[in-house]
Amino acid sequence: MKKQIITLLVACLMGGTLFAQPAWFDDKDLTLTGTYYYPEHWNEKQWERDFKQMHELGFEFTHFAEFAWAQLEPEEGKYDFAWLDKAVALAAKYQLKVIMCTSTATPPVWLSRKYPEILIKHEDGTILDHGARQHASFASPLYRELSYKMIEKLAQHYGNDPRIIGWQLDNEPAVQFDYNPAAETAFRQFLRDKYHNHIEELNDAWGTAFWSEVYSSFDEITLPKTAQMFMNHHQILDYRRFAAKQTNDFLNEQCLLIKKHARNQWVTTNYIPNYAEGHIGGSPDLDFASYTRYMVYGDNEGIGRRGYRVGNPLRIAFANDFFRPVKGFYGVMELQPGQVNWGSINPQPLPGAVRLWLWSVFAGGSDFTCTYRYRQPLYGTEQYHYGIVNTDGTTVTPGGREFEQFMKEIKQLRTLAKARDVKPDDYMARHTAILFNHENAWSIERQKQNHTWNTMAHVEKYYRALKSFGAPVDIINESKDLAQYPVVIAPAYQMADKALVDRWTEYVKQGGNLILTCRTAQKDRYGRLPEAPFGSMISKLTGDEIEFYDLLLPEEPGKYVIDGKEYTWNTWGEILKPSKECRSWGKYIEEFYEGKTAISTRKLGKGSITYVGIDSTDGSLEKDVLRKLYTELNIPVMELPYGVTMEYRNGLGIVLNYSDKPYSFTLPAGAKAVIGTTDIPTAGVLVFSIQK
Template identity: 60%
Template sequence: MKFYTLIVSCFFIFNGTAQNKFFSEDALTTVGAYYYPEHWDESQWNRDFKKMAEMGFEFTHFAEFAWAQLEPKEGVYDFAWLDRAVALAAKYNLKVIMCTSTATPPVWLVRKYPEVLKTNYEGTKEDHGSRQHPSFSNEFYRAYSLKMIGELAKHYGQDKRIIGWQLDNEPRSNVDYGQDAEKRFRQWLKDKYSNIKNLNKAWGTDFWSGTYTDFQQINLPNHLQWGMNLYQRLDHTRFCDNETATFLDDQARAIRKSSQNQWITSNYIPMYDVRYIGKSAELDFVSYTRYMVYGEDKGIGAKGYRLGNYLRIAMANDYFRSISKNYGVMELQPGQVNWGKINSQPLLGAVRLWLWNVFAGGSKFECAYRFRAPIYGYEQYHYGILSYDGVTPTPGGLEYQQFASDIKKLRKLYKGSAVPRIYKNRKTAILYDPDNAAAINQNKQTTEWDTEAHVLKYYGALKSFGAPVDFIKEDVDFSQYPILVVPAYQQIDEALVKKLQDYAQNGGNLIISCRTGHQDKQGHLWEAPFAQPIYDLIGSKIKFYDLLPPHAPDTVTAENKSFSWTSWGEILSPNKGTEVWGTYKGDFYEGNPAVVHRATGKGMVTYVGVDTQNGELEKSVLKKAFDKAGITIESYPPGVLVEYRDGFGIAMNYSDHPYTIKLPSDVRIIIGSREIATAGVLIWQTAAD
């Protein structure tokens, strides 16, 4: 269903119901920047907003950390300064995203009500002067925050200059050991399990005399205590995530009492083992934060650290887009940061590359953090669009300006959202549940295992094939995807096994990896041979699994090639008619299968029982599966990404060498050339397929 109301100056489209879209298709995307009026002398605001508009920005972002200015005393609100900032932004046709300030309560609040501060397990409270130090579990804080948010919404909820709301800032899982958190945890458990008998069964408390007779006996678990009940810990992480999700929902409901025509989102950090991301049912859509160069990744080549991991933005796009069809990037690095391990300068062109990478996934907006570089506070040395003088654009600022200009060029050429059929034919889903990842991560069995890295081996291969990818949940219709990858999906039930079997029987091509199907949905191993519920599905038994120390890797051989592994290997015993695609070499089970494949109905199932060190086996298995399915793929080198959206092709080069892309002769090149330099981008318009 589509309902569009055009707001000409910014191209934002919104409607009060979550079912409708909020953005004009022919606007493609829009560009904005954070601004903190409270950080700068008011005499500079007009100059700054004028410069922002001149550089091509279409919206700005206010009040994220401004609670102390919005409510300087308890119950006393001051919106006059913010009114003046909104008016000046509007003078230059800049729309505004308004924010709730719940990450930074004012000092008067935390001194009068110290119970609102988070308490760690040892009993020490966090203190004023930082951010994200209040507890979402503290009932007074939840209620008082909503009072402040309600006043803000009454003031701005009908203001057409305000296009939407961001709740909190980079909300985290609420881990607090205060009294309210413990009380709410006990109630959460009671709501989930109904009675203590059910909880004892789910947690397996007969083990080590852990049985409870009343919910009041249950404390918040110490995750550092050796041997602490795994399922109590797992439920505690679920509870902490739920506290964050429900607090965001409460904020959204408070805003909607006064606002019907403004969208509501929050800016999540892409973490793939937390459950509050996407769980807040009251958000209209999700947005995320992404930083690329901060000393965490070497990238590709000697200077790759100046560009970052080429899958970092791509995976966030594909993950968040699957949560809500609309998504945006609320914080995108404009240059050097101050808070990383090693705060290197990005490569010239890197910021522009990241912007196009975000756009390529379907983002509806890209927002720079921040417009002016701060000159005091914790984030000194953090770049902005403008440098410390508040006048001179930084290199990244100029790249944002160029991107905004290029988007306006694409808007004039937009003719629809058609993409090449060959691209659509590769459409692939990755079945992913953060609860599975969290469960594995707290019980890895080996220091060599990395859940996210395991998923990336499959994801990276798919992107090298030029495949569009969605991360999906179990309730999605699998049949819309020619290829379905199920990596390390530990917890299953009969319904999921049947759904996977039906998918393959009806023509789907299913690839499943190791660590799948070991447990039921309560996290218990089956009272049966290891992972038995998936035996019929994969056409093989699993004899046992092995884990190798880092100094003693072994190999798997497939198609006359050897692949090294250490972290996880399942030794398979295939049924008659199941093909063997790879075998172990180098230990007492040498010659036993590691990878098996079988046809079933109109489709196929491939099981990869090993996690290799560099992912090349996983890539070769995927390629073979695509070939058998008759799906044509590309072979892009690491660092090269190609996507399509809105009738445009976008090629990006994160590698350390130029790359020449082959394109049909009838495409129209709009930006760049077929030879794409490092940090380069090529944009072309596709012909109707």
């Protein structure tokens, strides 16, 4: 591995976005692969055997101390790192670097019993208890104090250890909807800070004149009872902001504490990709974001009769494209190695599926992939969760063999590695951003207006179309520069303000191509409707007036026609009155507004603005609208079937087949297959080199 010098910042173009090249990873490695290990679960006499076999299989790092607070601090203020020192030394003996973890997801029993006030309280009054995990409140100042004491001792001990490459904070930290008294106290302080200690400002933001909800003091405010029908949705919006901030602050403070002592070590955490929770990327001092991903757990999102053995074709791709733009690079901390134990049904993955997932992670630009876990546990909640080796501790599982195959293939390809940004020009020409803000989902889902509406499903209709075009996609927030993208899509971007609309307008005038969709800019950032005609916040940009919107029953969908092709819809449809500068695409039929349009486009300055005021039943309308627009913009697109995706990185093309049929891929001119063949079976992978 390249010598890690944290102060080295080399500008590089990654996926068209200017980021600092991470000093901890080397393009020549392509990616690193590791596995979780819990020394505290196993007889110490077996440790060396296990690390030796890890190394022989091809793993390059391992992962310690995620749930070990009870072993690290068996009594308050008394620490024991001797056992962990032995494990680190044995890992190093077999050329395995270590990711060290903070153990804050599993406080020891002495802490919960001595300080029960740190426990999470649910809205219904249930207080969580010792015996599981993630039962402590991030809002508790006492819990934070006790956590930070342990973390600082751990960082002092290992922060300057060259065998430790990085740190993972907590485990799958989520947003806690906690009703602990400390959370209520913290929520009031959050509101005082946000509204400048002026209760009148809060009353205005929350619209408390409605239904006699007016407050005279911040001390009168309680945590919102979300189960209570018609609870003030502006209050719930602020509560969700507060809850996400508690998680973000807890992680960020851990990170800063470690960085006081760490040298040449990165800090991340392993988020579950719950995109609408609102905390991912919200801890600015983390060096990058990582995620966990499990693909086969009893759902039926795959393709074909046994598609559940392979999984949703875009599940990893969407995570890659969401996490990468946070800091420009990312890792995957947990990737499923086989059967899991927590799904509704826990089937075996299809042979080849584990390797397919590994290549899917790699294709999006990941610098490392780690699997959970090396050994299948013999006791505890996860007894039926597969590992790289079986219950005997030595027999390699089918998924373990697929990890071994992937690692051999990566080592083979390292001789061909080029810079990360070596990608074909036609691929980069269709580089597209999807602008995403979780607060829009919060707001819309509280007032859906149609029970069939699904905000994330609406976003995914556009994403699915883009991946079928073979387009590189970044899912970005408002902090990013739009100008680097030929096309930007803002789906159902309900809450906006003048500053954002001005940014959109400038992007278009300077040559960008913006697509806005239904429900966009209907409300301000507090979730209030402006005192103006519906949709007026963006009417000067789009050139449209929104006359009204309609919602239909799912069993009686409406019809919309573009170029003679019919599409069905029911969740949301806006009836537009475009200006003379706009061109209308399509019309409604069989309704009292027959002949009216929902889609318009126009030139503005050097760019274009397209408004799609309708949500189709199956995403076919969204795909055809994008295809029509990209054709007009002379942006080349592919026509990949659903289940097949293609990405480029390091001078390599990666084609992945999640479908239930073989797929024959035509290599670009000058390309050469280096892994697999152009006839790609289900769960198959093709990797080819490109000339550039």
